[in-house]
Amino acid sequence: MNADQIAKTLGTLKSLRLPHESVWRDCFDHSYPIRGSGFCTEQISAIEAQMRKARMIDGTTTDAARILSSGIMSGLTPANSLWFGMDVGQETEDERRWLDDSADILWQNIHASNFDAAAFEGLIDVVCAGWFALYIDQDMEKGGFTFDLWPIASVYASASKAGGKIDTVYREYKLTAEQAINEFGEENVSDNTRKLAKDKPQEMVQFVHAIYPRTTHMVGARLAKNMPIASCKVEVEAKKLVSESGYHEMPVVVPRWMMIPDSVYAVGPVFDALPDARTLNELCRMDLAAGDLAIAGMWIAEDDGVLNPRTVKVGPRKIIVANSVDSMKPLQSGSNFQYAETKIARLQGSIRKILMADQLQAQDGPAMTATEVHVRVNLIRQLLGPVYGRLQTEYLQPMIERCFGIAYRAGILGVAPESLAGRNFTVRYLSPLARSQKLEEVSAIDTFIQGALVIAAVDPTVMDNIDMDEAQRFKGEALGVPGSVIRSSADRDKIRADRAQAQQDAMEQQQQQMMMQQAGEAAMKQQGAAA
Structure with missing residues (x-):
């Protein structure tokens, strides 16, 4: 061009x-x-x-927008925990370690x-x-x-x-x-x-x-x-x-x-909150004007030849000269502050609800139980889940690809295994919001296993339907357990093989001891018979 x-x-x-x-x-x-x-x-x-x-007479929209932005930030890219990983599919242990x-x-x-x-x-x-x-x-x-x-x-x-x-x-x-x-x-x-x-x-x-x-x-x-x-x-x-x-x-x-x-x-x-924000701003402006009338007062005055309403000023320690005490009287403003307060509170609540600030902000009151925490996290997941999907595709994925390209060409990632050449990686998200989306699956696994254990008391073969290894590995990943804590499949299989070998060696040793003991007892019987 x-x-x-x-x-x-x-x-x-x-x-x-x-x-x-x-x-x-x-x-x-x-x-x-x-x-x-x-x-x-x-x-x-x-x-x-x-x-x-x-x-802006009222700052509710600003505060709610800040809370929502902070909630998305902490849910997507927390600075205190690793929020993404990389996969290529069917990777080896060396490839997994490098990724x-x-x-x-x-x-x-x-x-x-x-x-x-x-x-x-x-x-x-x-x-x-x-x-x-x-x-x-x-x-x-x-x-x-x-x-x-x-x-x-x-x-x-x-x-x-x-x-x-x-x-x-x-x-x-x-x-x-x-x-x-x-x-x-x-x-x-x-x-x-x-x-x-x-x-x-x-x-x-x-x-x-x-x-x-x-x-x-x-x-x-x-x-x-x-x-x-x-x-x-x-x-x-x-x-x-x-x-x-x-x-x-x-x-x-x-x-x-x-x-x-x-x-x-x-x-x-x-x-979406703009109509309420406009109305709230205008209502707060009228409320301030009504408050000014309520504080300063509103008066009616008669031009009686002595009192000139155009020049009179009301204030403390002032003497107003008039022909009669009826020449100047206070008027009721007609302001309805109770209605204004109710309407303002309703608009503020609507704005905070639209911007999800009512759910994302910490709730006042006693500490929540584990069940309440789970319900609230699930609610936040439902609120932000659709947004998270688009941001994941248009924000996190291209950003990580760009950063990976810069870092790899600069040589700070070291030499990649040759087996990764030509293979595209996908981003695996580990952020709190990504993990919260998997909490229902974790709960479903626990419920499924508990139900199977009850049936297994009558029919033990029902446990054949469950891959316990895969269930535990999925739960560990969904809960954000560090990869260094979970053993690789190869290490797990080696431990099991070593354990099985040790048990087999122990059984063979026990059999040999029993055979030697039986041989000794037989020899003693033969010596006793010869004597």
């Missing part, structure tokens, strides 16, 4: 995104105004964000980077607007990974396959003329940018970064221009291609919450 084609494609993508922008702006304005930078103004300042925040070690190295490097901060802000964007764009690359200075959360106002997306994942991303951004020269080289930028770098080095220049799949590429390419994912940077005003490169994997993950029909974009749960 040349610079003109990229510029035309950018214009098309802008027109396709434009109808949805006002909805995202409203969602951000009622939850996290500062995250909507670019939708309301070109770049929102802290003062502008503060003014927009001040227009487990690689998963642990990746997990450590992911959380040693800025991932936790970037991912949390990304999930806030997902809850508010329904999508986010996270750029993943190698940290060239310190090593490891770097995660750059792009403001979604500057990102335009598309999918090369109908109904498929987003694989085309255009991002608009600005650099100073000096930064542009340092990044792309003086010979690659336009004449105008070279002139600005000398005269006005801090003048901003607009660029677009286009990332899209190449129609033709080389397998295992070493040159960036031959890699499967193209990366082109264009100086917008001059329509000049300043950089062309590529990636082995898609470097940008764009997960979505709930798809907008006939579009690659999405909306988040704040969209």
Whole structure:
């Protein structure tokens, strides 16, 4: 693609995104105004964000969105426990050991980077607007990974396959003329940018970064221009291609919450809570106005020739001169604070329910029993299960594939067994939310085995229906038991074989002792008969 084609494609993508922008702006304005930078103004300042925040009379939507984002974050990618593994299917012990070690190295490097901060802000964007764009690359200075959360106002997306994942991303951004020269080289930028770098080095220049799949590429390419994912940077005003490169994997993950029909974009749960959030904000504004009347009071005054209602001021230690005490009287405001409080509480509860904050937040009261904990975890699983499925496909899977590719090419995963060459791995999720989805299966296994044991008292052959080894291994994996605790199938079989051999040796030794004892007794009988 040349610079003109990229510029035309950018214009098309802008027109396709434009109808949805006002909805995202409203969602951000009622939850996290500062995250909507670019939708309301070109770049929102802290003062502008503060003014927009001040227009939010009630903060329930913000608090509920934060709780939901935190719940998804802790359920998907907890920083304190390994939340994924890798499988290739029918792997040997050496292959399993290398895959487990690689998963642990990746997990450590992911959380040693800025991932936790970037991912949390990304999930806030997902809850508010329904999508986010996270750029993943190698940290060239310190090593490891770097995660750059792009403001979604500057990102335009598309999918090369109908109904498929987003694989085309255009991002608009600005650099100073000096930064542009340092990044792309003086010979690659336009004449105008070279002139600005000398005269006005801090003048901003607009660029677009286009990332899209190449129609033709080389397998295992070493040159960036031959890699499967193209990366082109264009100086917008001059329509000049300043950089062309590529990636082995898609470097940008764009997960979505709930798809907008006939579009690659999405909306988040704040969209569902938006009518209640608007009503709540307006009701709280009226409640404040009524409160001002209730505190300051409302008066009626008569212009009786002595009292001038247009200039009179009511306040402490003031004497109001009037012709009669009836010339000025307080009025009842007519405000119904009880109704306002009930309606506000109902709207707040509705918003928290839509954003699942009423279930995700720790409940007040005495400590829950094990049964209550299980029921609540099951409820959260049902609430977040569908969301988790989409995030797993569009967020975690491509992110781990990208991180694995970077780490493997850097050599930090060591040499893989030759038997893994050409075999694709699948991600095995071990996060709390993934494990909670298997709790019902664990409970079903326990119930099934207990029922079989009862029947086995009458008919022992019923236990032949249960593979106890496989049941225990499945339960261990579902409950998140570390792999180092569970013996491999080969080690288990060896222990059983050694135990069986030891028992056989003991039996043979016992038989030999009995035979020797019998032979000795027979010899003693013969000696007694001869005597």
